[in-house]
Amino acid sequence: MGEPLMRMLVTRPEPDAQSTLARLQALGIEAVAAPLMVRQTLDASLPAADGFTAMVLTSANAVRSLLDRGMIEDYRHLPVFAVGDQTALEATEAGFARVSSAAGAFQDLVNAMTIARVPGPIFYPTGKHQSADLAKALAPSGVMVATARVYEMVAVDALPEPVLSGLGDGSLGAVLAYSRRTAEIFAALTHALDPAQRSRLAMLCMSEAVAGPLLEARFNRISLADRPDEDAMMALALAFAREQTGP
Structure with a gap:
């Protein structure tokens, strides 16, 4: 070459x-x-999957951390809204059957969910340090978001x-x-x-x-x-x- x-x-x-x-x-x-940064899976309590209508992923690290904890099976039945294609791919590889990608940034994800009129409550496994607040972003739509910090990226x-x-x-x-x-x-x-x-x-x-x-x-x-x-x-x-x- x-x-x-x-x-x-x-x-x-x-x-x-x-x-x-x-x-x-x-x-x-x-x-x-x-x-x-190095990812560390957190041992926080997680909500039961019953009652959630969907799961939102803004990082593949959330999928990896759920896998670390052996919790994927509990949430696999939920449709997944992913921020981008790589996160969507890792969710699919982890066994989620209904995965959609906003193919963009955080606001693209919020827009896609608003257009789809996704009802709540939504499960949002995320990192300890969040660059954006999904619950606040979806509040105008009346959608409840249950945020669980499942990993930390340590500098x-x-x-x-x-x-x-x-x-x-x-x-x-x-x-x-x-x-x-x-x-x-x-x-x-x-x-x-x-x-x-x-x-x-x-x-x-x-x-x-x-x-x-x-x-x-x-x-x-x-x-x-x-x-x-x-x-x-x-x-x-x-x-x-x-x-x-x-x-």
Whole structure:
């Protein structure tokens, strides 16, 4: 296939980081992974499945955590509304038979549920740190949401030294950021980079919301994916790499 186009840093948690590395490699882009968060399944009490009309998933991590706890079977009969295609795929692979994808971001999911006139109550397994409030978003529709925090994404304390060095000397030329919290953690862990290094580093972000903390931290070379999904992130990474090296 020829020489890799350039080196990039993948910051998303495992196992998603390995999937992204494989896709970048298939595009001829050399990359390394430094997950900035680690998933921990929480032992919170969960509501009985009886009485719920549907389940909402805004992350595949909720599916993984229900699997960890052996609770999938209890909820498998519920129709699932997933925020995106990857989350929908993991729900299907876990055995849910009726799965629909909003193929977008949180607001796309809320819009899809509003249009579908989904009645409540709805079961919403999610993470400890929520970027949006589903119960509040659906309140105008009169839909009751039972939120259960089934996992926590715990931030790492530091980036590996080789990664910090690569970001500093430019051998890692771009960073893929998939969530606002990841961007916040990255900004905090790279505070030692000087202004010139921050200006040189390309931040490839899944959405405008993800880019926000990076702009505040004085990273100004920021590009946004066309859509909040992995395919769009791969297209962004490839386009950026080609800009650096030529087609």
